[in-house]
Amino acid sequence: MASAILAAGVLLGWLAPHAMAASDTPTPPLPRAPRDPVAALYAEQCAVCHGDDLRGAAQGPPLVGVALRHGATVERIAAATAAGFPDRGMPAWSKALTGDQIRALAVYVSERRAGTTLADFRYAAPLAIPAGVIRSEQHAFRIETVATGLDPLPYALAVLPDGSFLVTEKMRGLRHVAADGRRSMRVRDTPAAYADALQLGGQAMGVGWILDVALHPDYGRNGWIYLSHGDRCSDCNAESRRTGQPVSMIRLLRGRLRGDAWVDQEVIWQSPRETYTAMFEIAAGGRIAFDGRGHVFLSIGMKGASDIADFQDLGRPSGKVLRLHDDGRVPRDNPFVGRDGALPEIWSYGHRSPQGLEVEPSSGDAWNT
Numbered sequence: 006m007a008s009a010i011l012a013a014g015v016l017l018g019w020l021a022p023h024a025m026a027a028s029d030t031p032t033p034p035l036p037r038a039p040r041d042p043v044a045a046l047y048a049e050q051c052a053v054c055h056g057d058d059l060r061g062a063a064q065g066p067p068l069v070g071v072a073l074r075h076g077a078t079v080e081r082i083a084a085a086t087a088a089g090f091p092d093r094g095m096p097a098w099s100k101a102l103t104g105d106q107i108r109a110l111a112v113y114v115s116e117r118r119a120g121t122t123l124a125d126f127r128y129a130a131p132l133a134i135p136a137g138v139i140r141s142e143q144h145a146f147r148i149e150t151v152a153t154g155l156d157p158l159p160y161a162l163a164v165l166p167d168g169s170f171l172v173t174e175k176m177r178g179l180r181h182v183a184a185d186g187r188r189s190m191r192v193r194d195t196p197a198a199y200a201d202a203l204q205l206g207g208q209a210m211g212v213g214w215i216l217d218v219a220l221h222p223d224y225g226r227n228g229w230i231y232l233s234h235g236d237r238c239s240d241c242n243a244e245s246r247r248t249g250q251p252v253s254m255i256r257l258l259r260g261r262l263r264g265d266a267w268v269d270q271e272v273i274w275q276s277p278r279e280t281y282t283a284m285f286e287i288a289a290g291g292r293i294a295f296d297g298r299g300h301v302f303l304s305i306g307m308k309g310a311s312d313i314a315d316f317q318d319l320g321r322p323s324g325k326v327l328r329l330h331d332d333g334r335v336p337r338d339n340p341f342v343g344r345d346g347a348l349p350e351i352w353s354y355g356h357r358s359p360q361g362l363e364v365e366p367s368s369g370d371a372w373n374t
């Protein structure tokens with residue numbers, strides 16, 4: 006798992022320079038396949054003996070298409086790489102490469118053995134909805150199509166008391182779908198949703214997306230709907246001026262629904278413009294959760310300046326879960342209140358892609374995935 010996260014981190018970190026290609030004007034063409042930094046390391050250090058395609062060469066055996074003599078798990082491949090077999094022509098790599106590099110190479114070899122590559126997201130696979138009853142470990146259920154024509158990857162859903170539901174479509178906006186799914190309309194006057202994302206390996210990468218939607222626990226009484234999005238601007242801070250690209254940061258709003266319009270909007274949390282970056286919002290979280298005790302949590306994932314170091318920096322918003330009063334005030338019992346250089350709204354930190362966030366009602370504990 007850690008290596009998958011590392012590999013994905015490397016991917017996004019590496020793709021970040023391409024964020025500079027995203028703009029309000031048509032985007033220039035991109036290289037067809039992004040180059041995998043681990044593949045580059047393999048090409049540099051290993052290909053001379055094991056072949057460019059891992060199929061073996063004069064000085065070394067194949068690493069794909071055969072059973073590995075020293076074991077095929079990531080751990081065994083990493084161990085073989087680290088220790089080598091110096092008397093048989095395979096150098097030990099534990100001094101020349103870091104532990105992370107060896108592990109990344111072992112994951113790479115393992116992925117190549119399985120026929121997958123880092124940027125192969127397989128989004129083109131058609132959506133298959135199984136017929137009949139599906140049995141999981143805990144439940145039996147069946148899947149019915151309620152509404153069609155929505156973004157194939159809606160980000161969030163909030164069910165209103167009348168059974169209709171709100172759906173966020175990242176690059177389109179907020180949609181209100183009737184309970185029977187037959188009617189659906191775009192909610193007017195929400196912040197803009199931007200559809201000019203880059204398409205890489207079938208995956209959209211952009212900024213200025215509509216993210217989560219959640220009802221206030223007292224929605225029946227106060228009508229508040231919370232919405233998070235990538236608040237986007239151009240030519241508005243140092244990064245946007247240096248790169249000529251639009252930048253954004255996750256922002257939390259609340260508002261109400263009147264007919265098909267978003268009204269009474271209030272900003273619950275936003276960050277200074279200087280923290281806005283061109284980093285894609287694909288792993289930026291934006292999840293909203295309430296603890297039923299007057300607090301709202303907001304997750305912010307990978308939205309730093311193309312660098313995961315921000316996740317550990319208490320002075321910057323990316324890589325954090327924030328905890329606020331539901332009107333946006335900072336609770337005085339937050340853990341970093343009063344600490345020099347720390348944002349007092351931070352509840353926890355070090356989160357790369359907190360794309361899921363829920364509060365367990367009996368304990369009030371927040372869980373994020």
Ligand code: HEC
Pocket residue numbers: 047050051052053054055064065066068072073074075076082083085086090093094095096098110111
């Ligand atoms: C100078 C040539 C050479 C280089 C460079 C080299 N290897 Fe090897 N490697 C070999 C040879 C020879 C063997 C077979 C050792 C044996 O007889 O068991 C081997 C074996 C292996 C094995 C075990 C294969 C099995 O069947 O279990 C792995 C895994 C491996 N190498 C990974 C790597 C990685 C990763 C790199 C780059 C960091 C690398 N090698 C670089 C020559 C090389």
